[in-house]
Amino acid sequence: MITDLRNGRDLGADAQIGNNQLLQEVYGRGQTLHMTVLALGQSFLDGRLDWRIGRLPVGEDFHQFSCNFQNLTFCGAQPGNIVGDYWVNWPTSQWATRLKLNTTESTYVQIGAYQVNPKYVDDGYARRNGWKPDFPDGTTGVLIPLEFVWKPQFNGRAGNYKVGAWYSSAEGSDLYWDRHRQPIALSDGEPLQHSHRDGAYLSFQQKISGTGDSGATVFLNVTQADRDTSATDRQIALGVEYQGLFGRAKDSAGFAVGATHANGRAADHQRLYNQLHPADAGPVMDGNEYVAEVFYGWSPLTSVTLRPNLQYVRHPGGNRGNDNALVFGLKSSIAF
Template sequence: MLLGTTIACPVQASNSPYLLGDWNGERTHLSDQGIDFNFGYTSELAHNFNGGTRHLTRYTDQWNFGATFDLDKLWGWKGSRFQIMVSERNGRNLTADAHLPVYQQVQEVYGRGQTWHLTIFAFNQRFFGDKLEWSIGRLPVGSDFDSFSCDFQNLTFCGSPPGNIAGDYWINWPTSQWATWLKWNTTEQTYIKLGAYQLNPKYIDNDWARTNGWKLNFPGGTTGALIPLEFGWTPSVNGLPGSYKVGGWYNNAGGSDLYYDINRQPIAITGEAPLQDSSRYGGYLGFQQQISGIAGGNGVTVFANATMTDAQTSPTDRQFAIGAEYKGPFNRDNDMIGFAVGATHGSSRLAAYQRLYNQLNPNNPVPVQSGYEYAAELFYSWSPIPSIQLRPNLQYVAHPGGTSQNGHVFVLGLKSIIAF
């Protein structure tokens, strides 16, 4: 399909960042008028050579259809814009089908219901010479706070890290929530950002998403709000760009305790309903810094992420990742090499429950997830033309699920990205 489409429009596709080119100049004309389009496709193929119960190959993908409207150019509303993005997911999940006992999926693009999603539907306004920025509408929190790229295929290194360890309420792409945030640019290189996101169990219900995920509605059953706060610094170090963030969040909807029941007795003993903690919380640090090459272009960029959340209610309570990307290897401007290693830790509260359960049930023990899951990924991104990236990758996971009782996982993957 890729080769056929490329041959069909060789002149436009060979030089354009879009596979379908500039639409005979119409795309540029619309952009000048204030309308920009974002059409894309991402697929992820994965095969497990080791780990799980079966050796399988699975394929999953995502389509994105979006547009941004510059309301200043269109209607003279200075500093205003409106954005909409609709996403659609298909395919199967190797992690589930092969019973890989991992914390983090080996195909990050799978999940939140393989269906249509209203990912962004938001109005954005800038004030005071762009010092203050405000956004309101349907927004994915992971795109607004502790945002991180999705160049890798393993979820440990893709997207906003809080969503990887507190994903039952910190909801990353493609699911959105009704939300609003304010960003104050304190200097040209520093900012502070505060948000509020609706918490509703329906947003993470796959059955609900299949019929309602794409609708512009306000579902009943709101339980509270997620309040994230972020401080950022975007310096230029030796003329090369960097991004440094520190932040935290508070969830006033609370959650189910992993060890105690409603009477503050161990669940493993009583089997009663879990205690409902009144709040949940967490924090993060993240940085990306280009260390060589041309600013914003070819060269090496390094990154590190550290995220922690409360162990009382989250089965995974912390995650760390470091890595590097080299753009422009072998004098190929559009190619890239990436390597990362990371660790995801199981909740000590959950491990305490598992130990007690095993004492009470010696004939039917469960793995005690008291340690770290270690993941590593290496990829090479080959770009035959600017709009297409073919990204074979190798993934290795040691102590999957945070326990040495599970066998190591080795996966060969292929991530493909097309910008239309």
Template sequence: MPMRNKNIRPQRRPPCLGLLASVIFTFGATAVQAYDVTSSPYLLGDWGGMRTRLEEQGVMFSIGYVSELAHNFSGGTEDLTRYTDQWAFGTTLDLKKLWGWQGATFQFTMTDRNGRNLGADANIGNNMLIQEVFGRGQTWHLTQLWVNQKLLEDRLEMKLGRLTVGEDFFSFSCDFQNLTFCGSQPGNLVGNYWVNWPTSQWAARLKYHTSQETYVQTGVYQVNPNYVDDSWARHNGWKPNNPSGTTGALIPLEVGWLPTWQGRPGSYKFGGWYNTSDGDDLYLDVNHNPRGVTGLDPLKRSGQYGVYLSFQQQVTGTDGGRGATVFLNFSHADRNTAQLDHQITMGVQYKGPFASRLQDSIGFAIGATHNNGRFADFVRQNNARTGQNVVAGNGYEYVTELYYSWSPVRSISLRPNLQYILHPGGTSINSNAFVIGLKSSVTF
């Protein structure tokens, strides 16, 4: 067992912390005087009424900050603490109020990510990020740049521009800190072409509301490896350009049912996807022989695909008030090309655990991510041929997370959490990890 490094090097304080402190110090007092900070959704209040006046004219601004601190007490090769964060700056325009453009909305969002990845720095070997907000390059991203048009008495919606797949397909909250339970699940399995926040690509989405409770939607999303290349993102991630190298299109399809049960909301989604791009077979070579043995190029598979479901239902309390909501999510990608071929999660979240703490919540979830055995067989054979000692799991990585979300005021959330990772990377070779974290968010 490698020795643990107890001499932890001090980290440079993220520059955004100083900016956050200065913003609060400079504007906080004014915001409190002009607006009740305890009930306002914005820490800086209504900007002396300017926010309300702009919204009445069709202009809304949003500024948000999320930070995630994590320390591993076991697992990996080093005891470390790591910090990562994200700033998000957005503008929403009601084009009817501004220009009389009936049923049209414009959205623009830029994000900036900074920090370090605990799993990588401590050599934990995990598949799913311990700090979900890390990733896609620690830099600026053009996250949203689109127009959404409603037609046919708002039954039909057409969205065009730079989109993130997960904002529309398999959309799911990001209350937990571990990526296993955060956001659009297919992106956890095939993130090389299913691109979630904060990365966007040129796309179009069509959604039809078949009734007040049901809908069907599909879309076409550009697949280009540059979008998920961190080195490309550092120089181009913030630009609304169209890079060369497009390999195909991602075409998702989703059917949704949004019922109420005893007055409590539910969400039931079924979907699938097809990527027209060719994919490398994980095990076979161009001659349909084991490529780990032959060392030849992989067989090219025509298209890549998968299916998913997502269930959420509030089971106690009242709509919008206190109560428990349960969820079950499942995704499965094709075993020919996906190193992580399926993931299943379930959990419960309880809003307002105490009568005096209506903005607080408690969450608990368990999840399993499976490593494709076809890829593990390739790695084993390739190790025997080349003398390498690469580790590739062929089982499940199990993750459990428990959090308590405390909101001292409506615009701030402090969410300490405990995470336990069993068989990181889907193999017992990696030591189990116990992590304590703190996810914080501020809406300005």
């Protein structure tokens, strides 16, 4: 069993930056105790087939990615960053099952089924029940991710290449049209409901220098969600991490750039709404939020890491009217 305890404040909200992706990836999903993993696992076919069932975050198995950076753009399973209302990453979990088949020594394919329930991502529910392995009512569908993974070795340097897609049977609200195919801003009617939501992703990681744990690893993550229902519909992140700087085996450094795209259909709705209701006009998010981050990870002890970082956010929230932001951060960890 794995639990997660969170307590703190959101720097982006306090400083009124207007950012889409969290400046502190550890913030969010309710500042409280969470039941993160409570699952059983079993292997079959001499270890080729692996099965898990229980309470699991989707990102525990699908599009699994490290969280060495502090900005959420470069942390964890990317789909959860842009469609987090139904793709649930750490620390929140839901009832789920996953099958993984090792097709060769370097390849595998896996498929899962995850409960979609809005209560799991509701902060109020998390504060009251986030630590409980309960069965809340209100389930709206099932999320089914499918992933193909290739883990080659090039001259002894490891790679990790993933291609995945997902389908959610839960309905999603259209960003522009109402139930009668009229603009919502004109009719003020109920949004058109789509019978499902979907998307796809690529994730490439490749070690390019060094031996063992030391050396440089480059990565590229690209995720595209459906444009009908996803307010943020695309995220791209590219970066490099280096382990073993200055002869210190545990020290590391990283640099990454990324972009999170605000869906133009939502912007079209907001523009029309602003024309019709100028006294109640809201911001138009029509473009990319660009983020760059650099960090240095210092490990004075094997189990302790201090990771100061510098972040720069351009067009926070995809809104060109928002001021750019320069952020100094510090991420620390203690591993037992």
